[in-house]
Amino acid sequence: MATKKPLILVVNDDGITAPGIKVLLEEMQHLGEVVVVAPDGPQSGMGHAITIGKPLRLDAVDIYPKVEMYKCSGTPVDCVKLAVNKVFKGRKPDLCVSGINHGLNNSINVLYSGTMSAAVEGAIEGIPSIGFSLDDFSYDANFEYCRPYVRGIAAQVLKNDLPKHSLLNVNFPNVEKLKGIKICRQAGGRWVEEFEERVDPHQREYFWLTGKFQLEDRGEDTDVFALNNGYVSVVPTQFDMTAHHVIPELNSWSFDIPKS
Template sequence: MKERPLMLLSNDDGFSAPGLAFLVDVLRPLGDLIVCAPDTARSGMSAAITATVPLRMRLISEEPGLTIYKTNGTPVDCVKLALNYLFKDRKPDAVFSGINHGTNASVAIHYSGTLGAVIEACINDIPAVGLSLDSHTWNADFEPSRPLIRCLAEQVLSKGLPRGSCLNVNIPNTSDLKGLRLCRQARGRWVEEFDERKHPRGDHYYWLTGNFYNDEPESEDTDMHAMKEGYVAVVPSCIDMTDYRLMQQMQGWDLK
């Protein structure tokens, strides 16, 4: 008898986040799930790991097909701990991270704890998918994305992903999703501002604010454009950050 697919789920919004609960509900019919997620929000952690304090992992609940753990670590810590202690006998068939409350399109992939977990799985040669909804509201409506997420997950489980590759999936905040669209990562940047305030004791402190700026608003093949048009943006990404075009150009440099 063929084994049911085994999946690891994580996120950066914490183990109690509605986005993670929804993802569990979508994927549970497809296989057995082990959730290992931070005990509280760890957004913007990227590839951060914990090295100065002990990590702790606590079992929250266990039932047939679904086991949930929380840790005091980052999303990457969660994946590392899970792969080393929860998957000793069998490697997961796929890792899914999210669904994040807030988009991780364009350059946000570099800051995202959601994608940090994905990249860690990718480094370990496990097919991995990061999912994010373009809404920071805690009671955001994830339901319109259900059939599209399931469709993509079924494809990943049956076909796998090339070694060193992963998927960054971003969902527009609309009830009228048009489908999945393969696209590239948009070139953009955050125009950052800091809200400076003064503490009653005299010290100054700062809250990071700012807005995203799309450097190519007219391009129609990007994740930003796909989301604007009502499509779920699917960006194939890889962990090899080598710039092969620049490498070729530098062959003519006088490097001693």
């Protein structure tokens, strides 16, 4: 009796025609049956946004041979929700992979990332999920050296599964030769924003967001350290944002609520 191939959902935030998603779907074709549901245009930095104030459109497209593909007018998270509820019609995917993103999603960037939010949504749906990102924003970024790692990591997730409510955040450094994989924790850091003030042709003021990443964590077990030293960083990630270590302290407080 033939074994049914794993069903793999491929999503991203750079848009359905982005070079990174082509590499990702090609590698997933070695592992199972691939279905792509991706935004119809760039959606970087959307985080976990969903569309609630306007209709969503989902259209089948024919971009790559023998690949079932759909473009979505919404966010990366919308893509996952529509895939689960409409495209697969009750059959849950065995794996959800997002990317390969143009640009890193390490450290605090995981909160802003559309790539990672799509993977998080997959995990919320109970699907083993992985987000992949490369430290290169250019359109012609070289994803080729990522291929064996993408396939190898995805194969291990298919084989071993992941603990409930968890997913993997995988980032690739922009180097000529990778040293291997390091399992890491998320480095502490934040963006220090600046808003460049400009004036449009109608003499109306507007702002352009810029900023610099400020690393606040020099640990050698972090994703930033691994990437800076030529390793692929793999961070197990969860969407439970409870600060569990703070609960005992809060329980020691006396909440005297004023009477109205």
